[in-house]
Amino acid sequence: MFLTIMLPLSSTVRTDNLSLMERERFDVLVIGGGVTGAGVALDAAARGYRVALVEKVDFASGTSSKSTKLVHGGIRYLPNFDFALVREALIERGVLLKNAPFLVRPVGFLLPIYKGDRHPVGIPFTTPGGLGLGLVLNMGLWFYDALAGRENVYRHRHMSRAELLKLAPTLVSEGLKEGFIYYDAQTNDARLTMTLIRTAAEHGAAIANYAEVTAFSSENGKITGARVHDRLGKRELTIRARHVVNATGIFSEQVEELAGFEPPVRVEPSKGVHLVLSREAIKLGKDAIVLPETDDKRILFIVPWESRAIFGTTDTGSGDLDHPVATAEDVAYLLAHLNRYLSVDLTEADIISTYAGYRPLVSARSSQHSTAKLSRTHTVLQSPSGLVTIVGGKMTTYRRMAQDTVDVLSRRDGASSPPHPTLRLPLQGSVGWSNAQSDLTRRGTALDLDSLVIEHLGASYGTLADAILDMVEQNATLGTRLIADLPYIRAEVIHACRQEMAMTPLDMLARRMSITLEDRHQGLEIVADVAALMADELGWSAEQQSAMLAAFRAKIEGERAARQVQLPTTAVNSPKEGEVFHEKAD
Numbered sequence: 001m002f003l004t005i006m007l008p009l010s011s012t013v014r015t016d017n018l019s020l021m022e023r024e025r026f027d028v029l030v031i032g033g034g035v036t037g038a039g040v041a042l043d044a045a046a047r048g049y050r051v052a053l054v055e056k057v058d059f060a061s062g063t064s065s066k067s068t069k070l071v072h073g074g075i076r077y078l079p080n081f082d083f084a085l086v087r088e089a090l091i092e093r094g095v096l097l098k099n100a101p102f103l104v105r106p107v108g109f110l111l112p113i114y115k116g117d118r119h120p121v122g123i124p125f126t127t128p129g130g131l132g133l134g135l136v137l138n139m140g141l142w143f144y145d146a147l148a149g150r151e152n153v154y155r156h157r158h159m160s161r162a163e164l165l166k167l168a169p170t171l172v173s174e175g176l177k178e179g180f181i182y183y184d185a186q187t188n189d190a191r192l193t194m195t196l197i198r199t200a201a202e203h204g205a206a207i208a209n210y211a212e213v214t215a216f217s218s219e220n221g222k223i224t225g226a227r228v229h230d231r232l233g234k235r236e237l238t239i240r241a242r243h244v245v246n247a248t249g250i251f252s253e254q255v256e257e258l259a260g261f262e263p264p265v266r267v268e269p270s271k272g273v274h275l276v277l278s279r280e281a282i283k284l285g286k287d288a289i290v291l292p293e294t295d296d297k298r299i300l301f302i303v304p305w306e307s308r309a310i311f312g313t314t315d316t317g318s319g320d321l322d323h324p325v326a327t328a329e330d331v332a333y334l335l336a337h338l339n340r341y342l343s344v345d346l347t348e349a350d351i352i353s354t355y356a357g358y359r360p361l362v363s364a365r366s367s368q369h370s371t372a373k374l375s376r377t378h379t380v381l382q383s384p385s386g387l388v389t390i391v392g393g394k395m396t397t398y399r400r401m402a403q404d405t406v407d408v409l410s411r412r413d414g415a416s417s418p419p420h421p422t423l424r425l426p427l428q429g430s431v432g433w434s435n436a437q438s439d440l441t442r443r444g445t446a447l448d449l450d451s452l453v454i455e456h457l458g459a460s461y462g463t464l465a466d467a468i469l470d471m472v473e474q475n476a477t478l479g480t481r482l483i484a485d486l487p488y489i490r491a492e493v494i495h496a497c498r499q500e501m502a503m504t505p506l507d508m509l510a511r512r513m514s515i516t517l518e519d520r521h522q523g524l525e526i527v528a529d530v531a532a533l534m535a536d537e538l539g540w541s542a543e544q545q546s547a548m549l550a551a552f553r554a555k556i557e558g559e560r561a562a563r564q565v566q567l568p569t570t571a572v573n574s575p576k577e578g579e580v581f582h583e584k585a586d
């Protein structure tokens with residue numbers, strides 16, 4: 001008899017889940033706790049499968065915390081005639097807006113057109129003197145709206161030069177002719193992944209982070225499970241499952257190699273770097289801005305996100321997949337384009353933080369195409385040994401990717417028309433959200449929380465923010481901010497230990513919260529405080545606590561060194577030479 005795993009997702013539950021995984025035989029083992037793996041676990045669990053999910057580092061520690069955070073169809077795919085991909089993503093955008101209304105929000109995108117623009121948004125042709133480009137873009141955006149059908153957010157509209165400058169006063173005015181505003185949506189990628197993990201757990205999935213698949217077990221040439229290294233408990237276990245799904249993104253070829261199978265497609269990771277800036281420095285309002293044309297024929301986005309603005313992204317080749325970093329060259333490329341389109345003169349000193357990740361692009365093994373042009377479509381592969389691998393796609397289409405993957409399993413099990421429960425499955429924190437918002441504001445205000453904190457709690461946890469307010473009600477000091485200019489409060493640290501399986505300071509500050517991105521000091525000034533709270537919750541010894549601190553500091557300092565940017569100095573101790581296994585792998 002299978003036991004349902006109940007929330008919360010604490011460290012104790014993690015240990016219990018691993019023991020359960022060792023004892024039980026599962027229907028589905030999902031490898032990878034990014035947005036795709038989390039989506040597969042939820043889809044399979046919602047169809048009634050008994051599911052286990054293991055993640056080698058932390059949930060969303062791979063590409064799923066490094067995106068531009070857009071839930072979008074992708075206007076740049078239109079000039080490539082990738083209409084099916086755009087339509088699919090626009091439908092998924094609509095599904096997410098309904099299923100996670102607190103976490104996914106519509107956002108306007110200002111698209112300026114300049115005299116001298118030749119290939120804005122990647123239009124493959126140019127017109128004499130740029131005449132008629134506005135018309136072409138208008139038609140493209142009309143098509144974009146039409147492809148979304150009933151799921152469209154709002155219709156795009158034309159904007160005069162004056163209107164654009166009113167909404168984006170720092171846009172370079174010289175040569176600015178006209179423009180458009182169109183609509184997409186945005187989210188917090190790491191929080192979306194965490195919410196999926198929690199929803200999957202609620203549907204009975206047994207989940208553990210810091211659990212790495214190192215080998216497969218098989219019988220008669222068919223995979224029957226996987227060998228897993230518990231990186232915290234430092235032990236090995238075997239998980240048995242009827243189906244094994246490889247949802248490891250850029251690592252999927254490595255995992256396939258473990259199964260001894262050469263897939264017909266190749267994953268071609270392509271690095272994307274973002275800068276995080278203060279919104280005030282670039283006078284960014286509530287709308288995002290599209291920089292329509294770069295030297296390498298791409299588009300760049302400046303997007304208001306959480307308390308800051310994010311700007312990106314680059315699209316360059318591969319490197320160390322476990323440690324993507326922004327280099328000085330990446331930063332220079334982005335700053336040059338920002339200063340070209342905005343009448344600001346930003347330097348490296350204006351950068352709050354940077355982040356880098358690898359896109360899991362797929363190509364045929366023989367393809368010679370540049371990754372900038374590779375399609376973002378996804379593919380479900382089946383190896384002769386039975387391993388099911390899901391590759392490609394984007395965060396926006398994670399649900400569809402998961403559905404297509406679990407359909408393969410359902411069909412193997414004899415279902416001719418499998419059910420698709422996640423189409424209308426609200427993610428945790430969503431049910432009753434529209435009514436709960438005013439209660440949250442009332443309760444938060446009564447507890448002396450300011451409006452930015454209340455707004456942040458709602459946008460991060462939806463109705464589950466109530467659990468955080470409960471803690472503040474019992475202990476008012478938990479309602480104080482961790483950092484003066486960011487809306488994160490101490491209660492969130494406790495909550496993430498008890499409910500979201502946060503095991504290290506980096507899990508806490510980079511993914512449960514976005515402090516490493518939003519804070520100019522990347523959390524270095526508060527990490528000791530946070531680690532002390534975590535130590536109490538997780539029962540760390542003094543030695544463990546200082547090893548955790550050292551690992552966090554080493555990680556952040558390493559990233560800063562990679563881009564060689566002089567950021568404000570802080571009193572940082574040199575990292576200890578302690579062995580903190582998991583931070584090294586992040």
Ligand SMILES: Cc1cc2nc3c(=O)[nH]c(=O)nc-3n(C[C@H](O)[C@H](O)[C@H](O)COP(=O)(O)OP(=O)(O)OC[C@H]3O[C@@H](n4cnc5c(N)ncnc54)[C@H](O)[C@@H]3O)c2cc1C
Pocket residue numbers: 031032033034035036037054055056057058059060061062063064065066067068069070071072211212213214247248249250251255270271272273313357358359360392393394395396397
């Ligand atoms: C710069 C950039 C910008 C992007 N912007 C957007 C955007 O705005 N909108 C959008 O929709 N998409 C965007 N994307 C794409 C999107 O981020 C990715 O498609 C998505 O996050 C991939 O998720 P994933 O779960 O497949 O991979 P990952 O998030 O990388 O997850 C794979 C996981 O597998 C784990 N793993 C690997 N090996 C093992 C093992 N042996 N055992 C256990 N676990 C293992 C890894 O640790 C990792 O956590 C962007 C991507 C990049 C790089």
